[in-house]
Amino acid sequence: RSGIGENAAPIRAAVSAGCEWLGLRLDAQANQVGKSLISSPDSAVRTWVIPTDEEGMIARHTLRALENDQ
Secondary structure, three states, X not given: OOOHHHHOHHHHHHHXXXXXXXXXXEOHHXXXXXXXXXXXXXXXXXXXXXXXXXXXXXXXXXXXXXXHHO
């Protein structure tokens, strides 16, 4: 699977640390084991890991660009 944020707990932790001013508190254990909800219960905002299909989106945009170019 692709997706840096989707598959890399250290990246999610670093991004979340930059969002603490929003009241985001990361559940380090949930983040490390790859749960979908990675914010702690006392977090002001919920933080979810959302699955992506980056390759599919790139392919669709490329196809659309090629079709519009003709």
